[in-house]
Amino acid sequence: LSEKKEHFFALTFSVSLGSEVTDPVDYEEYVSSHPPGAEPGPLRQLLEFPSDDLELLLQERECTTIEPPVPEEEKWKPAALCSLRYQRYSTTQTPHNSERQREKQKGLVKQTFELDEAGIDRQDEQDDSKRHSVSLDDTPRGSWASSIFDLKNSTPDALLPSVLERTAAEDMDRRNAENRQQCRHADLLGLYPVPDEDEAVERCAIPEVPKEHSGQRIMVKCLALKFEIEIEPIFGSLALYDVREKKKISEDFHFDLNSDQMKSLLRPHSPHVAISTLARSTIFSITYPAPDIFLVIKLEKVLQQGDIGECCEPYMVMKESDSTKHKEKLEKLRAQAEQMCTRLGRYRMPFAWTAIHLLNIVSSVGGLDRSDSDSDTERKGTWNERKKKGFERMSVGEDMCNFTNFRPATLTVTNFFKQEGDRLSDEDLYKFLADMRRPSSVLRRLRPVTAQLKIDISPAPEAPHYCLSPELLHVKPYPDPRVRPTKEVLEFPARYVYTPHTTYRNLLYVYPQSVNFSSRQGSVRNIAVKVQFMAGEDPSQAMPVIFGKSSCAEFYEEAYTPVIYHNKSPEFYEEVKMKIPANLTDNHHLLFTFYHISCQPKQNTPLETPVGYTWIPLMQHGRLRTGSFSLPVSVEKPPPSYSVLTPDVQLPGMKWVDNHKGVFNVEVKAASSVHTQDPHLDKFFTLVYVLEEYSFPYRLKDVIITEANVEAELKASMAALKGALLDTCVRFLHQLMSKLILLIVHPPVIAGQIVNLGRAAFEAMALLVNQIHKNLEGNQDHHGRNNLLSSYIHYCFHLPTTEPLPPPYATLSRATARPSSLLLSRSKSLSNSNPDLASTPATPDEEVQRIIGSKGIDRSHSWVNSAYAPGGSRAVLRRNPNSSCELKQLLHEELALQWVVSTSTVREASLQQAWFFFQLMVKSMSHHLFLSSRLDLPRRQRFPDRFVDDIAALVCAISADIASRYHKDVELVERLNSSLAFFLNDLLSLMDRGFVFNLIRSYYKQINNKLHTAQNPSSLTALRMDFIRIVCSHEHYVTLNLPCATLSPPASPSPSTSSTTSQSSAFSCHVQDQGVVSMFELSVPFRQQHFLSGLLLAELSLILEPDGEGMFFLHKKAISALHSLLCSHDADPRYTDPQVRSHIAQLYLPLIPIVMETLPQLHDFTDTSPQRVRHASALVDDSDPDNGTISQSVAMAIAGSPLPHSKAHPFTLPSVAGRQCSALSAECSRTLLVCFLWVWKNADAGLLERWVSDLSVPQINRLLDLLHLCLSCFEYKGKKALQRINSLTFKKSQDMKARLEEAILGTIGARQEMVRRCRALNLSFTSVPVRSSERSPYGGQENVRWRKNVTHWRQNADRVDKTKAEVEQESVVDGNLATEAALIALDTLEIIVKTVVMSELKESVLGGVLRVLLHSMAGNQSALFLQHCFSTQRALVYKFPEMLFEEDTELCADLCLRLLRHCSSSVSSVRSHASASLYLLMRQNFEIGNNFARVKMQVTMSLSSLVGTSTKFNEEHLRRSLKTILTYAEDDLELRDSPFPEQVQDLVFNLHMILTDTVKMKEHQQDPEMLIDLMYRIAKGYQNSPDLRLTWLQNMAGKHSERGNHAEAAHCLVHSAALVAEYLNMLEDCRYLPIGCVSFQSISSNVLEESAVSDDILSPEEEGICSGKYFSESGLVGLLEQAAASFNMAAMYEAINEVYKILCPIHEANRDFKKLASVHGKLQDAFNKVYNQRMFGTYFRVGFYGCRFGDLDEQEFVYKEPSITKLAEISHRLEVRFCSAVYVSVTQAYLQITYVEPFFDTYELKERITYFDKNYNLRTFMYCTPFTLDGRAHGDLHEQYKRKTILTTSHAFPYIKTRINVIHKEEIILMPMEVAIEDMQKKTQELAFATHQDPADSKMLQMVLQGCVGTTVNQGPLEVAQVFLSEIPEDPKLFRHHNKLRLCFKDLTKRCEDALRKNKSLIGPDQKEYHRELERNYTKLREALFPLINRKIPQLYRQLPLPTTPTQRNSLSRSSFRRVEC
DSSP: OGGGGGGGGOOOOOTTTTTOOOOOOOOOHHHHHHOOOOOOOOOOGSSSOEEEEEEEEEEEEOOSSOOOSSSSOOOOOOOEEEEEEEEGTTTSOOOHHHHHHHHGGOOOOOOOBBBHHHHHHHHHHHHHHHHHHOOGGOOOOTOOTTTTOOOOHHHHHHOOOOTTTTOOOOHHHHHHHHHHHHHHHHHHHGSSSSGGGGOTTTTHHHOOOOOOOOOOOEEEEEEEESSSOOOEEEEEEEEEEEEETTTTTTTOOOOOOHHHHHHTTGGGGOOOOOOOGGEEEEEEEESOOOTTTTEEEEEEEEEOSOOHHHHHHHHHHHHEEEEEEEEHHHHHHHHHHHHHHHTTTTOOOEEEEEEEEHHHHHOOOSSSOOOOOOOHHHHHHHHHHHHHHHHHTTOGGGGOOTTSSOOOEEEEEEEEOOTTTOSSHHHHHHHHHHHHTTOOGGGSSSEEEEEEEEEEEEESSSSSSSOOOOOOOOESSOOOTTSSHHHEEOOOOSSSSOOOOOSEEEEEEEEEEEETTTTTTSSOEEEEEEEEESSSGGOOOOOOEOOSSSSOEEEEEEEEEEOTBBBSSSSSSEEEEEEOOOOOOOTTTEEEEEEEEOSSSOTTTTSEEEEEEEEEEEEEEEEEEEEEEEOOSSSSOOTTGGGGOOOOOOOOOOOOGGGOOOOEEEEEEEEEESSOOOOOHHHHHHHHHHHTTTOOSSSEEEEEHHHHTTTHHHHHHHHGGSSOOHHHHHHHHHHHHHHHHHHSSSOOOTTEEEEOOOHHHHHHHHHHHHHHHHTTTBBBBEEEEEEEEHHHHIIIIIOOSSSOOOOOOOOOOOOOBBBBEEEEEEEEESOOGGGGGSSSSOOOOHHHHHHHHSSOOTTTOOGSSSSSSTSSSTTTTTTTOOOOOOOOOHHHHHHHHHHHOOOOOOOOOOOOHOOOOOOOHHHHHHHHHHTTTTTTGGGTTOOOOOHEEEEEEEHHHHHHHHHHHHTTHHHHHHHHHHHHHHHHHHHHSSSHHHHHHHHHHHHHHHHHHHTTTOOOHHHHHHHHHHHHHHTTTTTHHHHHTTTTOOOOSSSSSOHHHHHHHHHHHSSSOOHHHHHHHHHTTTTTTHHTTHHHHHHHHHHHHHHHOTTOOTTTHHHHHHHHHHHHHHHHHHHHHHGGGHHHHHHHHHHHTTTTHHHHEEEEEEETTOOOSSSSSSOGGSOOOOOTSSOOOSSHHHHHHTTTOOOOOGGOSSSSOOOOOGGGGGGOOOHHHHHHHHHHHHHHHHHHHHHHHHHHHOHHHHHHHHHHHHHHHHHHHTOOOOHHHHHOOOSOHHEEEEEEHHHHHHHHHHHSSHHHHHHHHHHHHHHHTTSSSOOOHHHHHTTTTOOSSSSSHHHHHHHHTTTOOOOOOHHHHHHHHHHHHHHHHHHHHHHHHHHHHHHHSSSSSSSHHHHHHHHHHHHHSSSOOOOOOOOHHHHHHHHHHHHHHHHHHHHHHHHHHHHHHHHHHHHHHSHHHHHHHHHHHHHHHHHHHHHHHSOOOOHHHHHHHHHHHHHOTTTTTTTHHHHHHHHHHHHHHHHTTTTTTTSSHHHHHHHHHHHHHHHHHHHHHHHTTTTTHHHHHHHHHHHHHTTTTTTHHHHHHHHHHHHHHHHHHHHHHHHHHHHHHHHHHHHHHHHOOOOTSSSSGGGGTOOOOOGGGGGGGOOOOOOOOOOTTOOTSSSSHHHHHHHHHHHHHHHHHOHHHHHHHHHHHHHHHHHHTOOOHHHHHHHHHHHHHHHHHTSSSSOOOOEEEEESSSGGGGGGTTTTEEEOOTOOOOHHHHEEEEEEEHHTTTTTTOOOOEEEEEEEEEOOOOHHHHHSSSSSSGSSSSEEEEEEEEOTSSSOOOOOOGGEEEEEEEEEEEEEESSSSEEEEEEEEEEEEOOOOOOOOOOHHHHHHHHHHHHHSOOOOOHHHHHHHHHHHOTTOTTTTHHHHHHHTTOOOOOOGHHHHHHHHHHHHHHHHHHHHHHHHHHHHHGGGGGHHHHHHHHHHHHHHHHHHHHHTTTGGGGGOOOOOOOOOOOOOGGGGGGHHHHHOO
16 A cells, blocks of 8 residues: 555544643634624524524413412512523534424424335235236246236336437536436435433533422312211311321311202301302322321301210211101200300210211222212221232332322211210320221221211312412403412422422411310300400400401401310311411411300300410511420409410419419411421521621620621531431522622621621532432432522522622521422513613613612512512611722622632532532533623623633633542542533633533543543543533534534634635645545544534544454544434534535544444444454455355355455455454444445535545545445344334344443443433432433433343333334335435445546445445345446446456346346336446447347356245236346337347347246145145256356256255256366366366266256356356365255255265365365264264155146156155145146046055166165155956956056256156066065065164064965965965966976975064063964964975976067066075
8 A cells, every 4th residue: 555545544643642632722812713604594693603692581470279378468470581592403402302303393394115015916916917917828838938918018117218328428427417416315314323321421401490299189179078968067087097107198188068048047147158168179199109197077056055976876867768766856966056056056076977988089990989888897808909919019119109090989988986085186096097007996886977978089280270379369261250260279298399489388287285284263164265366465466367267258267176075185187277468477476365265155154254364476586486386374354465475474463274284285277388497407597697787786686796707607507508417408598599699799898897608608509508418319410400590590690790789689597488389481582792782771771780780679589579578668677878889799709719629529519519619610600701791792891801711710620620539539539520611612602612612622631631541431532521521512612613614724813824725625625645645544633623523533532442452442433423413413403505514524534434444343234244344355245145046155165265256456454353342332433424424424425535546545445335335234024024123123132232231341330320220210209300311311212220120121111112103114214324424325335436436446336336336236236226236236237337347247147137137126126227327238249349248148057046935026016027138128229220129139039038037936836746746947048158057957956955955956966066167178178176077976867967068168268258256276176065065954864975075175276184184074973973873865756647737737746855755745736736726626636656666687686785775866766556357456366467567757866856756667566476476575574674684673574474484374374375376377478487496395384483482582582372372373384285395397407498578568578586595
């Protein structure tokens, strides 16, 4: 190779380990010195970021309720979100997903593929053949060459218009190129599967909008409540209890199902009924579903005299049906109830309760009759069965407790338990509920209160209508306010719920629990507690904030607990719910008044008598007081100003119950977004408030806050924040963050001094963020970012104001509130693109600034800034009127500074959560740019140098951390690495881009320095790969790479002459030729200009280096990154213009040589065997399906020769055997190849041409090999293949393998992998639901390994069968991809041809080009591609005819085969093009040498090969193509007068004859003998054409192998070898080669028929003759090897020896001792097997009689059948075959089948000793027919004749077919005496065999002996002797027969004696009698025979005259009878 080209094979990328990263070009300098120019063409957008890149969106909040949840004084304000307008084009926010891809693919045009068409055609053909078939007699016998159909009458396909025109090569190329570009698919990767989502490290979904927490929601409807008797109103309430947690998990829902009549009794007490209190349905929310949740139903009634038991009695015993019986009693009860309602209507008493176990409803196993459960006991009975089943399943997880998806159930609860006055507390309730689940429930033994409560339980709808929130606000949608509402019940979650407040809520729940008045004097028995919320001490200051229950007013000023009759120390279960004001003061308190209720009306006795008072002040030291209280009760009214003190204070002069002991227990709970209820948070917020308001001194518990100690206290409170409860921190997260940020940005001024709290605030923030991350691992995305924190930054963070506006910047303090739900419904986009906007006063920009900056809104939309917040107009504490203007610092600058100087734990915490601070800085920077109008400034002036230096120091430090800690803290480093990459990605939109490039470079330097010494460099490389992928996912990635720049960056930072002159070329893509090479290499100029793309490609090339240690698991990572980027370009609407695309493709030009380098490692798609690397030798497809049944490459390989195609390769690739470890998987290889094709498709063709023209021949050949591989890789598989492929694709296993390797090699810890998966799984109880489609790293692709409980459902989900429509669509996409890939390969071939024409190397390259073209024709290609392919092929042949006709015949042969195959295509357009190509090929050949012998020869051979092997072949289609060729010849005016048309006609007719035979062959597909006969006949017809005869012999061998006829297959191969030997012998006399057929005689006598290949028929010099691959020494060796293998399978081991006798001399001459060793080893095996039991064929004579058999009529054959075939079997087989519709009609047809045996003359038997000898080379067979002279078959002995028929076949068995014609038939008739002689000889032989058998068989011996000596045997020996030997015959001719028979009997008696002796030695004692009987019979026989066998014929012993020669052959003249041994 020339030195100039040497660089290709040593592609040295300067990014090898440890080398320096090139300095990037100074981006800002370059852009400013290369202005885009005036033209606004499509390329303009590639030059600079758009001016409106950064935008501000005003997001209007949508309230979920109709009324705003905040107090009236507050207004809702929109949120200002800073965003990048074009970020949607980046994969960070819009990852590639399959759904979107499928959507885009819907309009694809369906490509036509013969593969799919053929399937339809074949079906039609089958139907056709059932209707019509042709029998053999339709053609005269022997005229196989005559046509069945008249070719001239058939119709041709459409002719191509310009085929016969002579066009200049340039015009032809131009026209072809234009046609190829039509109807192309613009986006190649849109047809390829989307990149693996698992690899998308850059994916970063927009966080979810902060919203109010909601668990699983169920709806409960109360339908009816009916008791046996209706006498009074009954009231119900529902609540949920979790028994396991011992917690009430919802507030109460009150319902009233009384009739109007009952309600009317209470009307005086509640005249105004609010519609909200009429609700009968409610929605419960359950965050933590558990198996122990009960729905508890409590019933109350109006207070009446008597305890609960007495009041329940009537309900237990009375029934409405017994009204006659109890009429009076009922009337009395009703009257009494009416009286009580009138008097005591406002008081209640406990009545009854029951509970429903929710698991029963939800679980679908067993259980309740959903429509009606008639009894409580039944219902409880099912609980236990459920419990067993339930807990078995709960070991997996509490999946079964899923309340979002169950069948709605309507229950009828029939049994209630009466309440017991002394067991009303929650503790007692939990005991009852636990007891309910036991089989022997105590409750079950209690007498129930019978009633019917009908309720409906179902999953709550998504957006229910007519719903009220817990605050009674109308939830949207609420179409009609008059409709009865459904109430949402507030949940009290069983465990912490980590969700920030987003809605205003301020509810207080008061639970009086018990009171003990046992020591209180006086009448205090029926105690009621009145609860009030007081704003002051005056009774009129009771506030109407207590929620009403059912059928009453909405709010009350007071609430009463139910009364327990005559109980001085009652327990309560009451819940009092209050809506408290936001601005609580020290005067707000709860007042409890205790009353004695007198149930009986007595004179002078008031209804209620106050008996005690107590209270709880709600605010103390600025904190809301909640929790459990045990309060003393005052007997008298409290004195004035009592409310600021607690009752615990002993006030003078006050009287207390029980000596001031705590006698009243009460619990107070708050559900508030205003009060934190955490001391640490409260203290912090209060101190911040004090600072802001400057309200010194301020009392905080025991400390007085003054100017002197406020700083220390504040810092201490910040440090103490880590002690706050995490749940509370999260709930008030937004406010907490805002305050910390405020302290950083506005350092407070205390006593005139600025106090810098930045460090303390940064530390507090770092520790808080870290704590949230650690404790909420389940609530993270796959980058480890906590969703709560990221949504805070995205939606709620804002920069404090630039100038303080009155009132000062809103502060968070004690009265903290929270943001309202942020549904981004309407978004108003504002940009800074128009500079004129700033001048108008009411511009949107000003409003934006005001929104971001003013006090009026906290960007978190929190209600924090309400009037009630301590900065608001209604704040309790007064503002400091003298607050001065505060110093402002920029958050991002302060954060960077604090981070850089941070140390120890704080630095570690900030590193752990680096992403948070990075995002905060970016958000701050973008807001700052907006607020300060700096967006129009040059990027270098946007930020101060100090900040830029801090950023550089920070990035450098973090890069060093990554490099130094990568193997210790794997998980941390992974997070840190991606966070840094995202940060730099963001900075590219905001800062000086050249500076950011240098930051990237510094990161690379740090990693590179570490790589030298790294223990595990591959994991560092993986980190770097992820880093660059994230950076490259920037939406302006293309622009950042300066795609329009020439590769000559300015030499200096200042605009030099070079840079100014190059301004004009900013749009120009013209590149100097010397620069072309550097554009295709990762050269320094390339990597400077295209910085990011250079890094990515360098990374890829490094990872793909074959010697890279441990790199193989990185292949997928690197290739996926590239694929993802290219997909983004394809999908990006900004880059649709082809000119733009070509500039983008320039960024990836080095990919082409990288992939060429990687070629040896790619998966070999040409090979269908399991995954393997492409070895150099296998780069060419040599196993084409059409190449003949015996694979030529296999034969050659056996022969040990180089592969057949190797001579066409001008170079050999280096062996890659040692590189197996770095082989790419099929999936990676395929993706890399599609990226390679993308570059070729989109790159500028001129540029590619210039590059290709510089390549050397080996490089071009490698490029061709790559194209060859691409064609195999993307070949269309067909619909059927797609249906077969399971939806679990092979990539899964690859991916899993890579994951395991990662874990094993330590790149990713298994724990971290698990954590990563857990995050994605969204552990069922995370507070913000994770949308799996966005975050789950499973992504539908990954194999689950660690999460065993997930695997079962994943597999099922993956294996869903595709629908027919999906398969159809998939095949359309696959077809389009295959077509586009093939067309790109075709374009590339055209470029190669175009460039090599000029060079002197074209000969060495063009063959390769044509070979790739032929390979593309061989695959399954679409009609569209094939048309273009044929056009290119025609142009190629037209331009370079010598390539086909003067050099390599192999190419011509392959081309003819491909063209013919497509001439028989079912697609007419393909046939038209193939016919045109074939015709032009003939014409071209003719014009060169005035004949087209070569093409004629090759076409004939190809057709033979095609019709003999291809099952898809259709003769009708080929007939049309032949007619088309004929038509072209007739229409070709130029050659009309030449012999050409005539020659074409001859060829076409000859081809047609072959076709005709093919038709017959097709008809006889089911008749193997007939099929082989036809093939044999065709092969015989090619006796003069050795190549074709060889082809057909191979076809026959293939058919025999298929049927298991290995002996016949072996003989076909032996004949083929003999044919080749004849040719080789003629060519040269080589002593070690066989001298022709004669050498093969020892294998088979039939082989001599191949000697017809003689000199007069065949001249080896003639062009095109014997040019096949087998006509060579190696071909001969291959054939012989295959023959030996077939003989081995046929168990004919002796023949193997004969084959190797020919083969060994060849190996000896070649000194191939390896082969010789192998041969002798095989021979040893064969000889060892000779003694095995073997069975060869069975033979039958078959005669055909009847004219319906056509050719076969009156013919006889000997059929060879498998061994042990019975006569019945072959009869059945032939009967089935010939009795089909083809043969049977009115005329009768007969088959005669007879079993025949091989027949040998006596002299032959001397030679044929072994079993093999007697079954090999057989030509004569015999069968016998008994007859008598009178026509009967059988008669008496003296009249029984026998006819022996001897058949001689035309060839010896085994032959190349299994049936052979009988050519000679001879009959011998035996007279009765001769028949007797044969019988006796046979008996004697049997007896001798049985006697000498080893081991001896006594049974067999006795059986034969019995038949011989038994005197009574019918026609036995004695009878034969008496018939034939009793008299001497009269006819002298019979004397010898008489004598012979006499001698036979002598022999028989001797044998009998031997047999008896043998038998005696074998028998046991039990058979002695039987033996004596045999001896007696033998004695009788011998005595009877003695006179007969001792009588001699005297005439025989006289001298006989010499006999004359008989004229007719008879038995006397046959030696076989004269020479019988006596």
